[in-house]
Amino acid sequence: MITLYSYPELFGVADNNGYGLKVFAFLRLAGMPFAHRHVFDASAAPRKQLPYIVDDDETIGDSETIIAHLIAKHRLALDDGLTAAQRDMRHLVTRLLDDLYWVMSYSRWKDDAFWPSFRDALLREHPSLTEEGLRKAQDFNAQRYYYQGIGRYEPEAAYARGTADLQVLANLLSASDYVFGNSPTSVDAAIYGFIANILFYPIDTPLRQFVVAHPDLVRHCTVMHAAVGSTARPG
Structure with missing residues (x-):
């Protein structure tokens, strides 16, 4: 099970930080089930920065690293057609x-x-x-x-x-x-x-x-x- 840890929502937007919302949107577009945990404290995050995910026993930070990990591990096809x-x-x-x-x-x-x-x-x-x-x-x-x-x-x-x-x-x-x-x-x-x-x-x-x-x-x-x-x- 994937858990996304990111900043809380604001004005109805699922994350008030662009990087966390980017990962949220990617997971939704890819059709991946995940839990979303909103936090302000980044002390448990890799490099002390949000967002990060916990995927089974792995903890991954940085939005681009998260997306690359998800594509590789779960064989997500969202970008397969790109030249x-x-x-x-x-x-x-x-x-x-x-x-x-x-x-x-x-x-x-x-x-x-x-x-x-x-x-x-x-x-x-x-x-x-x-x-x-x-x-x-x-x-x-x-x-x-x-x-x-x-x-x-x-x-x-x-x-x-x-x-x-x-x-x-x-x-x-x-x-x-x-x-x-x-x-x-x-x-x-x-x-x-x-x-x-x-x-x-x-x-x-x-x-x-x-x-x-x-x-x-x-x-x-x-x-x-x-x-x-x-x-x-x-x-």
């Missing part, structure tokens, strides 16, 4: 999403224009959290952003970087519902993990403004929402 060039594109998209992650996280924890709305939503939906605890998490994230680099950007420059990433995704999705045709693959799960965590949050960041203004991004997210069985609706 070598498509697999290269999938790799490039996952790296682009790594960049988008930092801007999306910055918009929640760093930007004073949006932090209060994000904090209040967490406190409202997860009563076990405290304002003091969230402030400590904010301080921790501020250190991460500084050393990664995005924390040294002014908001306008940070969002310009994020919307450039989103424009590339919008271009990729302009021809069909999914990246590589009429059927979803793991790259669609990856994109959904991040776009859903922008679109379905009623916090009007520049990232959300961009997504809402691009029908191809909205269409992909909505189609994926239905495919993975989520119940969230745009705010």
Whole structure:
């Protein structure tokens, strides 16, 4: 039995972190039965990072490593039809999403224009959290952003970087519902993990403004929402 450990939901999205939602969506698309355990404490996770899975007696962290493990061990066919060039594109998209992650996280924890709305939503939906605890998490994230680099950007420059990433995704999705045709693959799960965590949050960041203004991004997210069985609706 597979158990997915990831951050809790927010605004009806199954995980308020893009990487955990990516694994959730992949498992749903692949038709794999799994238990989903929502946690805030990552101390038991490999590298102290969420998400991770426990698959029988194996514990695996990192979303890409998790997906590679699941495909190999359970002979999942979701990506079987991909060409070598498509697999290269999938790799490039996952790296682009790594960049988008930092801007999306910055918009929640760093930007004073949006932090209060994000904090209040967490406190409202997860009563076990405290304002003091969230402030400590904010301080921790501020250190991460500084050393990664995005924390040294002014908001306008940070969002310009994020919307450039989103424009590339919008271009990729302009021809069909999914990246590589009429059927979803793991790259669609990856994109959904991040776009859903922008679109379905009623916090009007520049990232959300961009997504809402691009029908191809909205269409992909909505189609994926239905495919993975989520119940969230745009705010």
